[in-house]
Amino acid sequence: MNTVTKEQIKNELANYVAKIGSQNAASKRLTNVSNATISNILADKWDNIGETMWLSIQKQVTVSLDGWQVVTNVRRVKQLHQLYSDAKDFSEVFCVVAPAGSGKSQPATLFTEHPNVYRVVCKEHFSRKTFLVELLTAMGKDGSGYTIHELMNEVLNSILKAEKPLIILDEVDKLNDQVLYFFISIYNTTEDKCGIVLQATDFFKKRITRGVSANRKGYKEIYSRFGRNFVELPNNTDRDLAEIIKANGVKEEGEIIRITNQSEGDIRRIKRLVKAFLRKEAA
Incomplete structure (x- = not known):
């Protein structure tokens, strides 16, 4: 492996450590990578680091899009990047809606290269506990063995300690109501201290507006917390x-x-x- 490739891996690792919060936390998240190894790579002490270790680290810390190139100068990607930046820098909350397959998830994946950006890809089967464990995992923490109350406390404490944190809940329309209510809990404790971006298909807009009209439990609170406004992405030309x-x-x-x-x-x-x-x- 040549020096240029090692430099690239070192930079990816540095970004990863910044995102997770510390070298110690990163070593716990990575498989078979010690804190000492991370320190040596970042300090350019490479003599005793074998190629197998370099390849292992590269595989674990590099953002992978399966070789697919995301074009960043198209309107939709530029708008998403600006929206993520605003949410992160100013602790804003947005709800982004666009049709399925329109290109929301890949820009979100790329933005996780920034420090303290935590993306969760939501699933229909998520229970309240599963959701919180996934969010903690995105933060580089192990959520196994905790009660739901303990998990929520760990999530909130981690957010409040982080510098300009951003949570991206991708495909949030797949969450059931009981899990979706956690958005209210997280917002209430971290208001003005954490950015949150909800991403969904346009079905989520219909779900929320119908829920508000029907006075369904929690829906007015959810709608209010992202400013009663849906950010609808422009169509790709x-x-x-x-x-x-x-x-x-x-x-x-x-x-x-x-x-x-x-x-x-x-x-x-x-x-x-x-x-x-x-x-x-x-x-």
């Missing part, structure tokens, strides 16, 4: 889609047009079509 396709290896103008037309603006479908084209070209 054909030019945006073409830039994404080009950045991921398709250069022929005819193929770019074909993939754009067949995608219906869905980034997941673009990804499949691009990969299918590249496999065909390589055959």
Whole structure:
């Protein structure tokens, strides 16, 4: 492994440590990587660090998007980056809605490279305890063995100790009401001390507005806490889609047009079509 690659891994590791909060916490989160190893890498003391260890660290700390290039100069990604930055720097709370497959999750993954950014990908099966454990895991902490009360206290204490923390709850529309109410609890304790971004499909907007109209428990409180406003992302233009396709290896103008037309603006479908084209070209 050459020095340039090692420098890249060192920088990724430094970002990871900053995100987790300390070298000790990072060593507990990483598999088979000691605090001493982290210290030596960050201090450029590499003589006794083997290539296997370098590769292991690279795999664990590098943000992976499966080789897919996220184009950062398209309107939607730029707006999300600005929104995350505002939420983090000014402890703002936003609710972002956009159709499924429109490209919300990958920019969120990239933004976790910033320190004290904690992203949870929500699932339908999450219980209250599972959700809190996942949030603690994103913070680099082990939540096993705690009661729900203890988990919530650990989450809140960790947030209040962090500098400019940001929580991104991706696919928040998949949470059931009992778990969603935790958003209220977290907000109430960390108001003006933590940014929170909820991300969901446009179904979440319908769910919240219907719940508010029906005076459903907790829904007015949830709606109020993100300012009674849904941030609706702009549609990707054909030019945006073409830039994404080009950045991921398709250069022929005819193929770019074909993939754009067949995608219906869905980034997941673009990804499949691009990969299918590249496999065909390589055959």
